[in-house]
Amino acid sequence: MAHSHFRDPIHGFIQIRPWEERIIDSKPFQRLRGIKQLSLTYLVYHGAEHTRFGHSLGVMHLVTRAFRAVISNKETLFQKEKAKIAWYEQILRLIALTHDLGHAPFSHGSELVFPDGLEHEDFTDKIILDTEIADFIHEIGREFVKEYGKVYDITPELICSIYHGRNTGNPDFIFLKKFMDSELDCDKMDYLLRDSVYCGVNYGKYDLERLLSSLTAYQNENNTFLAIEKGGIHAFEEFVLARYFMFVQVYFHKTRRFLDKMLVNFLATNLPEGKYPNNVEEYLHWNDARVWNMVESKESSSKPAARLIGRRIMKCVYESPVHSDMTQIQMYNLIKNDLKKLCGEENLLLDSADKMTHKIPLKYEIDSEQAIPIILNFSEKPSTISAESGIIKKMTEPINILRIYAHEDQVEKATSYVKQRMKEMNE
Amino acid sequence: MGSVVNLLPIIEKISQYKHPGKKKLQKIVYLIQRQGIDLGFKYGIHYYGPYSSELDYATHSLAMQGAIEIIPDGMTQRIHMTQFAETLMAESQDQLLNDQQIEAINRIIEKFANLSAFELEVLTTTDFVTADLYRSGEKYDDSAVLAGVKNIKGDKFSVEQIRSAIAELKDMPDPKV
Numbered sequence: 001m002a003h004s005h006f007r008d009p010i011h012g013f014i015q016i017r018p019w020e021e022r023i024i025d026s027k028p029f030q031r032l033r034g035i036k037q038l039s040l041t042y043l044v045y046h047g048a049e050h051t052r053f054g055h056s057l058g059v060m061h062l063v064t065r066a067f068r069a070v071i072s073n074k075e076t077l078f079q080k081e082k083a084k085i086a087w088y089e090q091i092l093r094l095i096a097l098t099h100d101l102g103h104a105p106f107s108h109g110s111e112l113v114f115p116d117g118l119e120h121e122d123f124t125d126k127i128i129l130d131t132e133i134a135d136f137i138h139e140i141g142r143e144f145v146k147e148y149g150k151v152y153d154i155t156p157e158l159i160c161s162i163y164h165g166r167n168t169g170n171p172d173f174i175f176l177k178k179f180m181d182s183e184l185d186c187d188k189m190d191y192l193l194r195d196s197v198y199c200g201v202n203y204g205k206y207d208l209e210r211l212l213s214s215l216t217a218y219q220n221e222n223n224t225f226l227a228i229e230k231g232g233i234h235a236f237e238e239f240v241l242a243r244y245f246m247f248v249q250v251y252f253h254k255t256r257r258f259l260d261k262m263l264v265n266f267l268a269t270n271l272p273e274g275k276y277p278n279n280v281e282e283y284l285h286w287n288d289a290r291v292w293n294m295v296e297s298k299e300s301s302s303k304p305a306a307r308l309i310g311r312r313i314m315k316c317v318y319e320s321p322v323h324s325d326m327t328q329i330q331m332y333n334l335i336k337n338d339l340k341k342l343c344g345e346e347n348l349l350l351d352s353a354d355k356m357t358h359k360i361p362l363k364y365e366i367d368s369e370q371a372i373p374i375i376l377n378f379s380e381k382p383s384t385i386s387a388e389s390g391i392i393k394k395m396t397e398p399i400n401i402l403r404i405y406a407h408e409d410q411v412e413k414a415t416s417y418v419k420q421r422m423k424e425m426n427e
Numbered sequence: 428m429g430s431v432v433n434l435l436p437i438i439e440k441i442s443q444y445k446h447p448g449k450k451k452l453q454k455i456v457y458l459i460q461r462q463g464i465d466l467g468f469k470y471g472i473h474y475y476g477p478y479s480s481e482l483d484y485a486t487h488s489l490a491m492q493g494a495i496e497i498i499p500d501g502m503t504q505r506i507h508m509t510q511f512a513e514t515l516m517a518e519s520q521d522q523l524l525n526d527q528q529i530e531a532i533n534r535i536i537e538k539f540a541n542l543s544a545f546e547l548e549v550l551t552t553t554d555f556v557t558a559d560l561y562r563s564g565e566k567y568d569d570s571a572v573l574a575g576v577k578n579i580k581g582d583k584f585s586v587e588q589i590r591s592a593i594a595e596l597k598d599m600p601d602p603k604v
Contacts, residue, residue: 165471168559222581329493354488369473398491
């Protein structure tokens with residue numbers, strides 16, 4: 001059957017296989033067109049209207065390129081077994097295509113109102129296992145069984161179990177998972193470029209071609225690791241820097257964080273029992289438009305709704321340095337406690353970067369599960385980006401931005417107090 | 428994911444033992460959850476046994492809040508609580524585990540925290556494979572567990588080490604399906 005193409009603003013033509021097209025055309029996948037990738041960031045960077053739909057296609061495209069680069073650079077991998085390589089590639093494509101199906105409206109922006117104990121990954125599983133997506137994955141599996149044999153079946157359960165690391169049947173599955181969940185995975189590769197373009201900023205850009213061409217595999221006696229050749233270290237540096245700058249400038253932007261908090265406050269008091277439904281059929285009816293309609297309808301009765309509609313932002317009266325040390329954390333706590341007494345706790349809103357740790361580049365040792373080994377020319381033992389790059393060493397120190405916002409009535413009082421406090425501390 | 432503050436007493440207790448690093452914390456929290464105390468961290472099988480990226484992020488989150496310190500120590504890291512941890516726990520009273528749960532956690536830590544990171548890796552990997560076999564719904568025995576661990580870990584663990592782990596895990600509750 002002929003392959004079709006999607007024209008993607010980031011990657012150009014993205015090739016789609018026939019049964020994948022059925023998945024893309026399904027209702028659960030089409031819902032992703034209505035889930036913005038960056039929540040309410042478009043109220044700050046107006047171009048950020050892109051959705052999980054394009055991102056999911058982009059990750060599938062990149063994971064294919066990344067896997068093929070590794071196969072090409074490490075010729076001994078999988079002993080050139082055609083069936084196994086085709087099978088692994090298809091598994092990765094399906095994981096990438098479906099990995100965000102369970103996102104809530106406004107993506108991470110409203111995750112705090114999931115039913116108790118559930119996360120978007122749980123809804124992704126439910127959607128893969130319990131909707132028509134399951135049928136289409138089975139069809140792909142049937143094609144593989146027909147062409148390569150029974151052991152090459154692909155099922156919805158297999159896709160979920162590999163992505164969540166629940167499958168102990170094949171050590172290669174751990175290796176495959178690293179393409180989607182590691183210090184250098186295709187999810188991050190796509191969203192950095194995509195978010196950067198749509199936000200109209202340059203911070204998230206890096207040399208994708210060099211990075212992909214440097215991907216390889218490192219094998220010891222027990223495992224196969226997704227790795228990078230020494231020649232790709234500067235592209236890897238750029239990638240980590242891109243993540244750092246995007247975190248500081250976009251993902252943790254003070255206005256976006258404030259608006260996200262308003263959205264959560266609104267949903268917690270306006271959704272039935274303050275949560276999204278647990279039932280997958282009902283959950284699939286929720287998208288950004290439905291939430292925004294609710295917000296609009298409550299503008300006169302809900303303070304968070306009024307702030308969202310009118311884009312009325314509480315002023316940030318204090319912000320700690322990006323890499324706050326213990327003294328600076330103590331200073332923040334002191335100011336916070338004094339402002340609570342001075343302005344009233346109800347007139348303040350606190351926010352900290354620790355709520356978004358998954359977006360921050362972190363320092364990983366070589367034996368960390370998330371680390372990507374760098375193959376060195378002069379040593380049999382691989383290294384890590386934090387050890388090899390002086391720049392990255394600094395970038396992966398804990399990011400600790402702490403913010404205090406004040407209600408409009410209290411801004412003058414709070415600002416003047418903070419200024420006086422800072423003056424005293426600097427004397 | 429549950430409240431990250433509940434990691435603090437666990438970290439405090441583990442830091443009284445040898446090599447209290449992130450790897451040991453990963454395995455101990457895994458064993459605590461397998462004994463039925465749900466701290467809300469999801470685990471998958473990785474290169475060094477069961478691992479939770481959520482727990483990794485939670486640990487970094489506590490470090491960012493100044494409640495713990497993660498100190499590089501050769502090839503690995505040490506981890507311990509700071510004075511600010513007490514303040515954070517006092518601020519989060521309503522989210523803390525009850526005394527009975529803390530006692531149960533302490534018993535588990537006392538039982539396992541003396542083990543090295545490698546020994547914990549053998550134990551938890553064996554348990555993870557057992558749980559995977561259990562969830563498959565098919566009948567299995569010790570030899571199937573042994574074969575499963577060998578399949579995923581190659582020769583990293585000896586047959587004796589796996590058998591000893593199987594024996595150690597005899598009283599482990601059935602996993603959630």
